[in-house]
Amino acid sequence: MDRRKMYGKSKWIWVEKECKPDTYGEFYDEFIWEEGDINCLLSCDGDYTLYINGEYVSSNQYGDYEWYKSYDDIDITPYLKKGKNSISVLVWHFGTDSQRYIKTKAGLIFELQSNGEVVLASGENTLARYSVAYKQGLQKLVTRQIGFSFAYDATQEDEWKTTGKGLQSATLVEKNCSFIERPTKKLELLECVHGRVVLAENNHYIIDFGKETVGLVSLDFVSPVVQTIVVAWGEDLQDGHVRQRIEHRDFSFDYIAKAGKNEYVNYMLRLGCRYIEIYTEAPIEIECVGLIPQVYPVKEKQVILDNALDQKIYNACVNTLKLCMMEHYVDTLWREQCLYVYDSRNQALCGYHAFENGNADYV
Secondary structure, eight states: OOOOGSSSSSOOOESSOOOOOEEEEEEEEEEEEEESSSSEEEEESSSEEEEEETTEEEOOOOOOOOTTTEEEEEEGGGGGSSEEEEEEEEEEEOSSSSSTTOOOOOOOEEEETTTTTEEEEEETTTTEESSSOOTOOOOOETTTTTTEEEEGGGGGGGGGHHHOOTEEEEOOOOOOEEEEEEEEOOOOOOOOOOOEEEETTTOOOOOEEEEEEEEEEEEEEEEOOOOOEEEESSOOOOOTOOOOOEETOOEEEEEEOOOOEEEEEEEEEEEEEEEEEEOOOOOEEEEEEEEEEEEOOOOBBBOOOHHHHHHHHHHHHHHHHHBOOOOOOOOOOOOOBBOHHHHHHHHHHHHHHHHHGGTTTTO
C-alpha cells in the first residue's frame, strides 16, 4: 500500500475544539476481527499509549512537525481475539513550547488496516473524554528541555480502556499534516529493572538501581489508606536526598494512592536516574519500584582490549552511548533528553565504531 494515501478515511479528533496545554485525552472504539493481520497506523500531537482489549501495546510518538508528521505502523494482531475487540488510546497533549516540542493543535488520528482494507478509522464515532485520573492543565515543569511532569489519581481509575464507559463522541479538529513513516526503528521495552530499597523509615523511602538507568517508571505497592505520594528522581544523593528541586526545576510527580493494591506504569515520561525517592503520608508496603528500559535496538561490536582498565572504560562509554539513544541521540538523561547538534555528531561518530553496520539506520 502507498502510505502517502493513508488516512483516507480516518480524521483528526480530540476531546473538544479548544486545545488546552498539558491535557490528557482518552479515546475508545470497537471493531470485529476474525482472521488476518491487522496494523494500526497512528499519529498524535504529543505522546500516546495504545491499548488493545485493555492490554498495553505501544507508545512513544516520534518527535516531529506539522509539515513532517510521523506515524507509527504497529502490528496489533497478537493482541486480538475473535469477535469484538476494543482499541483505546491515551494521548498527552503538551500544548506549550519546549526544547523538544513545538506548540500546535491537539489531535489523534488512527486507522486499522488489514490487507489494504480499512477495518476502523478515527472519526466522529470514536468516543473521547478528558482523563479523570490524570490532573488536567497542571503544567508542572520538570525542566525547559524535558517539559512537564504529571499528577495521577489512582482513586479515579475506571474501566474506560475496555468498555468506553463515560466517554462521548469525539470532536473533529483541523490539522493540515504531511505524513511520513517513522524514520527510525521503534524503541523496545526491556524487562523491568527492580530497584533496591535502601531506606525505609518515617514515611520516607529511597530506591537504588545501582547505576544510571533510563526508562518508564513502574510502581507496585500496597497502601493502607488513600494518600498523596511524592515520587522524585535523581542521579545522585546529597545529604541523603535526591536533588528534587533546583531553582525552577522539579524532578518529581504526585501519585494519589488508593487504599489497597496499587499498580501503575507511565509509558510517556522517561526518567533518567539512579535513585528514586518517595515521600508518603502513611507507610506503604513496596512490592516493586522499577524502571522499564526503553531502548533503541542495536547490536554491539565485540571489542576485546588487552588492558582490563581500558576495557572497563570502553564498556562504560558504550553503555553511556546506548543510554543516550532515544528517538535520536540525546544529551543529559536526567534533566534534558534533547538533541544538540555537535554532541549528536560526536555520538554518531562513536556509534559508527561501537555498533554493527555502522548504526547507519539510526543516524
